[in-house]
Amino acid sequence: MSIHTINHDKSQLFAVLQVLKKYNLKGTEELLKKEANIAVDIDDDKIQQDSDVSSVLTGYKSDGDPETYENSYLELKQFVEGSLDIYKHELGMILYPVLVHMYLELVYNWHTEKAIALMKKFGPEQDSYYQDDLKKLAHVTKRDHMNGNELTDTFKSNQFIIRMSRDTLSLLKRHLHDKKESVLLNIIQEHLYFDMYEGVARNKNQIDATSGAVVGEATRQDNKTKVYYGIPKVPDIQTLAAPVEDEEEGTEDAPDKPKKKKAKKDPLFSKKTKSDPNAPPVDRIPIPDLKDNDKVEKVKAFREASKRVTLGPETLPSVCAYTLLNANHTVTCAEVTEDSSMLAVGFSDSIVKVWTLVPQKLKAMKSAEQLQDISTDAEDVLVRMMDERSGETSRSLFGHNGTVYSVSFSPDRTLLLSCSEDASIRLWSLQIWTCLVVYKGHMFPIWDIKFSPLGYYFATASHDRTARLWATDHYQPLRVFAGHFSDVDCIQFHPNSNYVATGSSDRRVCLWDCTTGNHVRIMTGHKSPIHTLAFSICGRFLASAGSDCKILIWDLAHGHLVAELSGHEKSIHSLIFSRCGNLLASSSLDCTLKLWDFTKLAEDTNSEDVNISHNPDVKTGDSYMLRSFATKASPIIALHFTRRNLLLAINMYDGVNV
Amino acid sequence: MAKNNESDLYGTTFSIESMKVIAESIGIANLPDDASKELADDISFRLKHIIQDAAKFMNHSLRTKLMYTDIDATLRVKNIEPQYGFHSVDSLPFRFASGGGRELHFIEEKEVDLNEFVNNVNVKAPLEVTLRSHWLCIDGVQPTIPENPPPVSKEMQKLESVDPINKMNKPNKESSGKPSTGKQKLRNVETVQIKQLATHELSVEQQLYYKEITEACVGSDETRRTEALQSLASDPGLHEMLPRMCTFIIEGVRVNVVQNNLALLIYLMRMVKALLDNQSLFLEKYLHELIPSVTTCIVSKQLCMRPELDNHWALRDFASRLMAQICKNFNTSTNNIQTRVTRMFSNSLQQGDKLPLSSLYGALEGLSELGPEVIKTFILPRIKAIGARIETHLEGSLTSNLDKTASGHIKALLVKVLAPILKNIRNPPDYFEEYKADYGYLGPALQSAVMKARTQPTPAITPSNTSIAPVGATISRTVTAPMGIVQQTTSTPGRTIVMNQAGRVTTPTGNQKIVFVTQRSQPQGSIHQSQSSVQSQQNTVVKIMSNANAQSQQQKVVGTPQKLVVVCMPNTGTTNSAVINTQGQTTIPQSSTSQATNLISPGLNHNTNQPPFSVVPKPNFIQQTQKVKQDNVQPPSIDDLSHLA
Known part of the structure; x- marks a missing residue:
């Protein structure tokens, strides 16, 4: 279960063996016996050990006197408060997990009255960000309630991680040694894990910045793996761009125009040719070859990008708001294609609706007979295969059987993915406007889905506490990212497609490696479920935000929290970086859109000397916020920067709450 | 710390009386007290548990109001048959009645005439969701058009009139979103700028x-x-x-x-x-x-x-x-x-x-x-x-x-x-x-x-x-x-x-x-x-x-x-x-x-x-x-x- 298990003693093995015996799993039992070198037959002491089974597996069996709990907690609290100021706050971190485990132990041993008294007395004085969990725990008042309860299961089967300086830890150990409180010692032994580090003890602000997750902070070990956060140079585009460009030039009439363009574009390509030391090797994950059509598209994107406005505090973007009317509480998600030509919206009544945002209508492909007449060699075969008369400004896709929680366009805009409460993923064709594939694998509602920026792969996040990586041509997921203790609420691909970031209701942000399926970064600091994630354009930073109304910026190089941007008043559901990477835009249910100066933040961060062990100071404050724009009773549910850095905001008019 | 009081932590539970009333309604008379207590505790726990999970569905539906659909979805996830027949567009107002020393909260249910319901062919179709675009801001300035909220809210205008100092304290972070130039900032740092209380400079427009x-x-x-x-x-x-x-x-x-x-x-x-x-x-x-x-x-x-x-x-x-x-x-x-x-x-x-x-x-x-x-x-x-x-x-x-x-x-x-x-x-x-x-x-x-x-x-x-x-x-x-x-x-x-x-x-x-x-x-x-x-x-x-x-x-x-x-x-x-x-x-x-x-x-x-x-x-x-x-x-x-x- 937990990888941090220290007490790997025999009693646990015995217990496991007993379980195996109980269910008559002979083969496994033999193997385990062999491996653990246990020759003894455990039949003899079966009766005596019966109670041990539940004890070891639940970890809450205790014959401690229920009267002592309150006193030992009080003593511990007094010790914490009486210690020197520099250690006080680090020591204070153990109070919450100790209280939680004391409570659960009392509840498990049927001392409900005592448990409630303890919780009522000490619960409210815990840090405000633990109150939600305490409230959930407080509902658990019987042993039966602990069965299948997500939160108590998490506490039971995981150790609460506390980072502590060497000095503080030795102080604590001395205290525990002196007091010899069996209840306390037992809890600390069994359920707490101390991640010791060398250096000065942290102050309250530093501690508050990174605490808040369900199982405590991340250990340093978790974030030691190297992450290739750079963006690899794109050789295929560079080599391909030129010939395609020539072709295009040939078709164009003006002879002097291409030269100009070329001159303009060269620096754009040359910038990319400088290889990033942090970029992953190009062949780290297999990617299907680009089709001709994709190449043309890429060139077009580059050309658009050259016309892009570089944003900054002095040149703010324009925001175009698309308001969905008559949609009270029925819209659940929205996404705009990379080239800003289409908008997909998911509804709570299982429908996915696609709108065109440009004058070109949404056309369907011609029928099979008609398609036979088209010569495949024709230059404009892609245009000719579409039925001109079928153009519509919006189209609906029916098929789901539950609220559609997320939609995602493929980069080439021919496919659309949607995920729903019915635990299924659907792949839709935007050429024939029907469902192509239904991917099944998740057991519970799927909260989020994202297409990889390179296409082909996609990732999902679900209520079943896993995130999964899929490929469009596989029925089964390629990777299952398991490790979150609660719902995985959001998912995002790294721009280089090698990593996937997830945000969860256990209030942790994880970065997963697509090749191995392991987590390479665990970042704690959120105080509420996380609803949205965004990678910076450079790939080094990750922004996350959720119900706690704060935007946290993480440095993926070491997994540090860099900044905490607060200003929103309700949960944040959308984050996006401008195409130039200079601005961060956020939107929330409080009907505002805020722009943040990311350039300044990145500069401030880079000027600091940061390494694995040294946490940078978390930057906070208003100084990074540039503007806040309010809408009229319309929560903004999605944001999108066009290739030219125009910001599109999709909002839904909430006529009911006006 | 300690923002919540203990009553918040434990909230309310069902009363024994409610259990008895419910028991009576399904034909079980004289439910013993201890059984009612047991039931009340268990049902309170389960309901709270369901509502906690329903909050997840509410969040993912981009709402701040819990609705019956969220409860249904939670029940489905827990493999419990959802409650059919409940649907409301708006919040359900609880009616209150008291008498004989007893207080009762209930939801008013209207009698529906089935004949009328069946014969009514002209059911009102829901309006189609439509898309409408407008400029939320242009180069960082929010245009004052009817689609946008007023640049200075009524409360803000009131505050300004009551307490003009308030406006002076934050001259640069105004919600009206005028681009601030670097020059202005410099002046604010270097010199003490005393603003007129009511600076209503009108632009050319x-x-x-x-x-x-x-x-x-x-x-x-x-x-x-x-x-x-x-x-x-x-x-x-x-x-x-x-x-x-x-x-x-x-x-x-x-x-x-x-x-x-x-x-x-x-x-x-x-x-x-x-x-x-x-x-x-x-x-x-x-x-x-x-x-x-x-x-x-x-x-x-x-x-x-x-x-x-x-x-x-x-x-x-x-x-x-x-x-x-x-x-x-x-x-x-x-x-x-x-x-x-x-x-x-x-x-x-x-x-x-x-x-x-x-x-x-x-x-x-x-x-x-x-x-x-x-x-x-x-x-x-x-x-x-x-x-x-x-x-x-x-x-x-x-x-x-x-x-x-x-x-x-x-x-x-x-x-x-x-x-x-x-x-x-x-x-x-x-x-x-x-x-x-x-x-x-x-x-x-x-x-x-x-x-x-x-x-x-x-x-x-x-x-x-x-x-x-x-x-x-x-x-x-x-x-x-x-x-x-x-x-x-x-x-x-x-x-x-x-x-x-x-x-x-x-x-x-x-x-x-x-x-x-x-x-x-x-x-x-x-x-x-x-x-x-x-x-x-x-x-x-x-x-x-x-x-x-x-x-x-x-x-x-x-x-x-x-x-x-x-x-x-x-x-x-x-x-x-x-x-x-x-x-x-x-x-x-x-x-x-x-x-x-x-x-x-x-x-x-x-x-x-x-x-x-x-x-x-x-x-x-x-x-x-x-x-x-x-x-x-x-x-x-x-x-x-x-x-x-």
């Missing part, structure tokens, strides 16, 4: 807008005026121009009252109405300026060039409704607007006979718009005195025709507003004698109106009607007659129009029969039904007057000093109120000499273009005054108003 709007509002093009008023009533970004707009209105009223330019006064009042209607404006700051102007239009002695012809009554009515709207919207316990306005009007009533009839009408109309209670308290006790006064004008043959017109209007007004009230406070047998005894001259008319009101189930007439009909609608062309027939009575059968100069004391004409016809226009669509009935009655009233001399009565001086500033027109020298300042605390002692001048030279010398006494020369408004003067060169004739309808 705003100046242009101001010019266009004001010109359109007082110009002659009615379609443009409608557009301009529409803009004033709906545009969210006007707060910066509000002081200018208010000054424009105030100065306009001042100038045009002097010049008796009825049309312009009406236009200005319509501007006030538009500003009142604008939801995004915090008008409270400017009420001390607007109320006097509106008051002027209600009680001013003279509002038009030809009081005999022009329908200045409509302006008074309209302004009164505006005043009622102001009172309704802005009355608070601290500013007491309604009380002060009421006192102002009732004080002017106390002036007795030296109050000109037009002002009397205005004061009565102003009071009657403020609601039945006000009418009951302030008008009803005076009805005898007023009745006596108008009787002298209506019945006496010596009075001017102008006074007669005014008295007729007053009578019609009083009958209109008093009838529904009397209907309620008096018991059915309406005896002529009683009415006569209680209400004097107006008794018979009131009696017949009350009788009429009792017989027909008229829609309740609320004198303080909220919907203000555009004033133009109540003005229609009056019967034209040459100006020259002053003091001349023609006794043509049918409609005879008696005209007179304002305030001129008529010479007694002996026992002549004067047929008097009110010139009040026939009501149009937006006027109340009741009014028409009253009016038709009024229109047919033919009064035969005998000689009566009002001169001696008019010379009576009311000794009680008024708590009003009575502002008079230059040259008139009268105290017949023209502008009543609500804030006034000084009193102008009234002298009998001024009364004498009033009698000798009634104020008709308004042909001078001299600005009113209190105009402080402000350079920025000179232009405006000139413009009004220009307008005055060719005053829009009353005929122009017919298109307002």
Whole structure:
């Protein structure tokens, strides 16, 4: 279960063996016996050990006197408060997990009255960000309630991680040694894990910045793996761009125009040719070859990008708001294609609706007979295969059987993915406007889905506490990212497609490696479920935000929290970086859109000397916020920067709450 | 730390009683206490657990309100059959009932007639979701268009007016989102910048807008005026121009009252109405300026060039409704607007006979718009005195025709507003004698109106009607007659129009029969039904007057000093109120000499273009005054108003 298990003693093995015996799993039992070198037959002491089974597996069996709990907690609290100021706050971190485990132990041993008294007395004085969990725990008042309860299961089967300086830890150990409180010692032994580090003890602000997750902070070990956060140079585009460009030039009439363009574009390509030391090797994950059509598209994107406005505090973007009317509480998600030509919206009544945002209508492909007449060699075969008369400004896709929680366009805009409460993923064709594939694998509602920026792969996040990586041509997921203790609420691909970031209701942000399926970064600091994630354009930073109304910026190089941007008043559901990477835009249910100066933040961060062990100071404050724009009773549910850095905001008019 | 108290932590649980009630409802009588307790605890836990999980579904549906669908989804996830048959668009209001010491909260369930339900084929289809785009911001500046919220919220405007320091503290982080340049920032760091408290610098566009709007509002093009008023009533970004707009209105009223330019006064009042209607404006700051102007239009002695012809009554009515709207919207316990306005009007009533009839009408109309209670308290006790006064004008043959017109209007007004009230406070047998005894001259008319009101189930007439009909609608062309027939009575059968100069004391004409016809226009669509009935009655009233001399009565001086500033027109020298300042605390002692001048030279010398006494020369408004003067060169004739309808 937990990888941090220290007490790997025999009693646990015995217990496991007993379980195996109980269910008559002979083969496994033999193997385990062999491996653990246990020759003894455990039949003899079966009766005596019966109670041990539940004890070891639940970890809450205790014959401690229920009267002592309150006193030992009080003593511990007094010790914490009486210690020197520099250690006080680090020591204070153990109070919450100790209280939680004391409570659960009392509840498990049927001392409900005592448990409630303890919780009522000490619960409210815990840090405000633990109150939600305490409230959930407080509902658990019987042993039966602990069965299948997500939160108590998490506490039971995981150790609460506390980072502590060497000095503080030795102080604590001395205290525990002196007091010899069996209840306390037992809890600390069994359920707490101390991640010791060398250096000065942290102050309250530093501690508050990174605490808040369900199982405590991340250990340093978790974030030691190297992450290739750079963006690899794109050789295929560079080599391909030129010939395609020539072709295009040939078709164009003006002879002097291409030269100009070329001159303009060269620096754009040359910038990319400088290889990033942090970029992953190009062949780290297999990617299907680009089709001709994709190449043309890429060139077009580059050309658009050259016309892009570089944003900054002095040149703010324009925001175009698309308001969905008559949609009270029925819209659940929205996404705009990379080239800003289409908008997909998911509804709570299982429908996915696609709108065109440009004058070109949404056309369907011609029928099979008609398609036979088209010569495949024709230059404009892609245009000719579409039925001109079928153009519509919006189209609906029916098929789901539950609220559609997320939609995602493929980069080439021919496919659309949607995920729903019915635990299924659907792949839709935007050429024939029907469902192509239904991917099944998740057991519970799927909260989020994202297409990889390179296409082909996609990732999902679900209520079943896993995130999964899929490929469009596989029925089964390629990777299952398991490790979150609660719902995985959001998912995002790294721009280089090698990593996937997830945000969860256990209030942790994880970065997963697509090749191995392991987590390479665990970042704690959120105080509420996380609803949205965004990678910076450079790939080094990750922004996350959720119900706690704060935007946290993480440095993926070491997994540090860099900044905490607060200003929103309700949960944040959308984050996006401008195409130039200079601005961060956020939107929330409080009907505002805020722009943040990311350039300044990145500069401030880079000027600091940061390494694995040294946490940078978390930057906070208003100084990074540039503007806040309010809408009229319309929560903004999605944001999108066009290739030219125009910001599109999709909002839904909430006529009911006006 | 420790933000929550313990009750928050544990919340509530089901009571044993609820369990028993539920058990009874499914046929289990006498559920033991311990079983109920066990059940209550378990059900509370399970429900809380389900609601916790439902919150996840709520979050992912981008809502902040938990709905039944979230609970259903949670139940499905937990493999429990969802609750079918519950659906609500909005929140479910709990009804509360108590009795016999028991309290009960329940959801009201309506009985549905299945036959009707099945046969109803025309089910309302839900509206299709549509997409609409607008600019939320352009290069970092949020345009003030109706799609965007007002740049400065009403609360913010209020805060600014109450506490201007607040605005100074954060000059750069304004929500209006003007791009801040680096230079400005530098200056803030280096030097201490003391800002003016009210920096309302208008941009070029705003100046242009101001010019266009004001010109359109007082110009002659009615379609443009409608557009301009529409803009004033709906545009969210006007707060910066509000002081200018208010000054424009105030100065306009001042100038045009002097010049008796009825049309312009009406236009200005319509501007006030538009500003009142604008939801995004915090008008409270400017009420001390607007109320006097509106008051002027209600009680001013003279509002038009030809009081005999022009329908200045409509302006008074309209302004009164505006005043009622102001009172309704802005009355608070601290500013007491309604009380002060009421006192102002009732004080002017106390002036007795030296109050000109037009002002009397205005004061009565102003009071009657403020609601039945006000009418009951302030008008009803005076009805005898007023009745006596108008009787002298209506019945006496010596009075001017102008006074007669005014008295007729007053009578019609009083009958209109008093009838529904009397209907309620008096018991059915309406005896002529009683009415006569209680209400004097107006008794018979009131009696017949009350009788009429009792017989027909008229829609309740609320004198303080909220919907203000555009004033133009109540003005229609009056019967034209040459100006020259002053003091001349023609006794043509049918409609005879008696005209007179304002305030001129008529010479007694002996026992002549004067047929008097009110010139009040026939009501149009937006006027109340009741009014028409009253009016038709009024229109047919033919009064035969005998000689009566009002001169001696008019010379009576009311000794009680008024708590009003009575502002008079230059040259008139009268105290017949023209502008009543609500804030006034000084009193102008009234002298009998001024009364004498009033009698000798009634104020008709308004042909001078001299600005009113209190105009402080402000350079920025000179232009405006000139413009009004220009307008005055060719005053829009009353005929122009017919298109307002």
